[in-house]
Amino acid sequence: MNNSAMETLKTCPLCSGNKIGNLWNIEKRGTEIYVEKCAVCGLIFQNPRPLDPNQFYEEDYYSGKASYSYSRNSDEDLPMWDARLSNMEVAIKKRSNNRILDIGCATGDLLLAASKRGWECWGVDVSSHAVKEASRKVKNAKILTGEIFDCDLPENYFDVITLFEVLEHIANPIALLQKINSLLAPGGIIVIQTSNVNSFKGKIQGKNFYYFEPGHLIYYSVNTLRFLLKKTGFKEKEMWIGSELDLKTELKVFSMYYSRIYIFLKKIFNKVIFGDFTAGTVMVVYGRKNL
Numbered sequence: 433m434n435n436s437a438m439e440t441l442k443t444c445p446l447c448s449g450n451k452i453g454n455l456w457n458i459e460k461r462g463t464e465i466y467v468e469k470c471a472v473c474g475l476i477f478q479n480p481r482p483l484d485p486n487q488f489y490e491e492d493y494y495s496g497k498a499s500y501s502y503s504r505n506s507d508e509d510l511p512m513w514d515a516r517l518s519n520m521e522v523a524i525k526k527r528s529n530n531r532i533l534d535i536g537c538a539t540g541d542l543l544l545a546a547s548k549r550g551w552e553c554w555g556v557d558v559s560s561h562a563v564k565e566a567s568r569k570v571k572n573a574k575i576l577t578g579e580i581f582d583c584d585l586p587e588n589y590f591d592v593i594t595l596f597e598v599l600e601h602i603a604n605p606i607a608l609l610q611k612i613n614s615l616l617a618p619g620g621i622i623v624i625q626t627s628n629v630n631s632f633k634g635k636i637q638g639k640n641f642y643y644f645e646p647g648h649l650i651y652y653s654v655n656t657l658r659f660l661l662k663k664t665g666f667k668e669k670e671m672w673i674g675s676e677l678d679l680k681t682e683l684k685v686f687s688m689y690y691s692r693i694y695i696f697l698k699k700i701f702n703k704v705i706f707g708d709f710t711a712g713t714v715m716v717v718y719g720r721k722n723l
């Protein structure tokens with residue numbers, strides 16, 4: 433495929449409305465990003481958009497060499513993932529024989545923490561480099577390369593399916609969430625983390641909002657993320673701004689990065705929510721598969 437091939441949408445990828453119009457043209461690292469907004473549901477998205485958004489995520493992205501890298505030190509992040517898994521165990525009311533599928537599992541940090549808690553681990557990533565690294569790190573995990581639609585995965589099987597910083601890369605979110613719904617066991621949950629384009633930072637930074645990236649196709653808000661969940665058969669269990677962890681746990685797992693006072697103040701800041709506007713930027717939502 434020609435890497436620069438583009439497609440132009442005639443309708444909104446969330447509500448199929450045809451009242452879509454240009455919001456901004458942005459240049460990021462030599463790539464033009466055309467941002468449009470749907471007048472019906474408020475979705476903000478790239479249009480026209482790259483047919484192959486994965487072109488922006490080669491080996492350098494995962495190894496930390498690129499300036500926009502997904503790079504972390506696994507060992508340092510283990511306590512954070514462990515706490516987040518503990519939170520998921522409470523939500524699914526299950527502490528043994530848990531099954532997780534991490535979509536966009538990258539180099540497998542979340543799956544490593546899950547396997548240490550005794551979870552059955554599955555992962556999918558478009559990067560064969562990342563899959564190789566994740567498979568080396570997490571023994572007994574089933575980690576597949578490619579798009580979820582091309583992978584052979586069991587239906588009505590998983591307790592938790594996670595999308596951490598993945599949803600914004602997805603061209604057809606409705607098809608993806610419907611697929612996830614079919615893979616989840618009854619009562620299973622989807623866990624999504626993405627950034628709110630209508631957050632304080634989104635408003636202040638405007639067209640310079642850090643989330644406008646060539647590989648990010650859709651920029652969600654509280655409302656559009658909720659609408660997507662509802663449309664694809666999920667009942668929202670809870671949404672948090674910042675992280676889903678309570679203050680005590682955050683002080684424990686984030687104290688290696690930030691001062692206690694910063695964590696405390698950030699926690700208060702993240703409580704400020706007026707409808708679609710949030711003071712904090714990151715959104716975490718749990719959705720339960722409708723029974």
Ligand SMILES: [Zn+2]
Nearest residue numbers: 444447470473
């Ligand atoms: Zn729309």
